[in-house]
Amino acid sequence: MTYLLALDQGTSSSRSIVFDASGQIVAQAQQELTQIYPQPGWVEHDPLEIWRTQLATAREALARAGIGARDVRALGITNQRETTVLWNRKTGLPVHHAIVWQDRRAEPTCAALRERGLAPLIQQKTGLLIDAYFSGTKLKWLLDHVSGARELAADGQLAFGTVDSWLIWQLTAGRVHATDVSNASRTMLLNVHTNQWDAELLQTLDIPASLLPGIQPSSAIYGEVNADLLGHAIAIGGVAGDQQSALFGQACFGAGMTKNTYGTGCFMLMHTGGKFETSHNGLITTSAAQTGTEPRFALEGSVFVGGAVVQWLRDGLRAIPSSSDVQALAETVPDAGGVMLVPAFTGLGAPYWKPDARGTITGLTRGSTLAHIARAALESIAFQSAALLQAMSRDALRAGAAAVTELRVDGGACVNDLLMQTQADLLGIDVVRPAVVETTALGAAYLAGLATGVYQGTDELSSLWRVQRRFSPTLAPARARELMQRWDHAVRQTTLEVQEQK
Secondary structure, three states: OOEEEEEEEOOOEEEEEEEEOOOOEEEEEEEEOOOEOOOOOOOEEOHHHHHHHHHHHHHHHHHHHOOOHHHEEEEEEEEOOOOEEEEEOOOOOEOOOEEOOOOOOOHHHHHHHHHOOOHHHHHHHHOOOOOOOOHHHHHHHHHHHOOOHHHHHHOOOEEEEEHHHHHHHHHOOOOOOEEEHHHHOOOOOEEOOOOEEOHHHHHHHOOOHHHOOEEEOOEEEEEEOOHHHHOOOOEEEEEEEHHHHHHHHOOOOOOOOEEEEEOOOEEEEEEEEOOOOOOOOOOEEEEOOOOOOOOOEEEEEEEOOOOHHHHHHHHOOOOOOOHHHHHHHHOOOOOOOOOEEEOOEOEEOOOOOEOOOOOEEEOOOOOOOHHHHHHHHHHHHHHHHHHHHHHHHHHHHHOOOOOOOEEEEEOHHHHOHHHHHHHHHHHOOEEEEEOOOOHHHHHHHHHHHHHOOOOOOHHHHHHHOOEEEEEOOOOOHHHHHHHHHHHHHHHHHHHHHHHHHO
């Protein structure tokens, strides 16, 4: 048997999954990750905990599979994107907690960039909108606020990386400082047309080039895992940011193919092939996972709070004992009873881009219950994703592309049948759940398998993709439009409150 090991380092947990060559899960292990909230709008992780939990789950997954590291053909890495780590090259220790993608502390830097009129330049070079979401301004904050960081950086003693780079460094005992093009494209420092770090952008943010990792295709040999970590050296053959990895794992290799991942946030990507499309509807253009040196692109919309709203129901409101109980609670009522929940806990992402927005619940009456709020919370995930696909479809039509006919879904929350049916109803197209929903990890495994000869090409990978369930719309289009109008009204109320407070 041929085995592939995928390390899936996410926002809320570290996981490792062993796949066989047919893309089926053999074994997996998972550990939750501590969320650190130093002050409102700030989110951090301990990089050493990221590494400890990732290594522990890799060992556990191999043990559960009943195999050793010598039985693994290659290892792939997929990771929460934009989360920013800065560490000392000599000691290997971080100089600060990792600043998580959800963190908003760099917004003042972003505002200053916008005021300087740099938004068009940055979008043209990187495909991104100026936002604190991306890594570059997070790195600038670390250099500006961590004592001695700028001096150490100037002396070449510090290394920057997104989580993939941090894991590669640890896995190779500091021999390799690298990232892939998909993760690099999320920094706001990469020229996505050339796949090179951009000197003008580095100068704009006052970031020394010596901090940055080398850039490779997503499917490439990065190095080997140190033998003493897992018992045998394993080639690191695939690296991709979680959403580009999920697009790859969903076998969305052609222009127009679209997927949505329902994780802590929701992330919708439409492959655009080799064509760089600038969005006119609040989306970003990002590098897709690349198997060679030729640039590949995707349009992307990001919902900052997706499945995390269920965690809030569990931990904040204590409405449910575990996240898996949300569907049962929501189904005790026929609908949300007019309640709308806009979970803008860390601002609103695409297509709104309202960083100062905060969560609201509207439509409450004396008859509203926790069940109505739970249903509204679930529906908020579908509403936000529907708004993304509507924006994406407008961009596609503008570019002369065909309309999206189906949405492939994955991620933890996609196992919720109520949510998936609601999504199909709002979109008016089929929502398709694959047999293997862990497509983020699967994409990393596929990329590693391609680099090491397990697979001969993407046509072979397409033949492995299987449907588990197809959700077709049951709601009248007029009713779906009415519900989306109500959602838009709730979003306007949320953003209006922010304007009034200013």
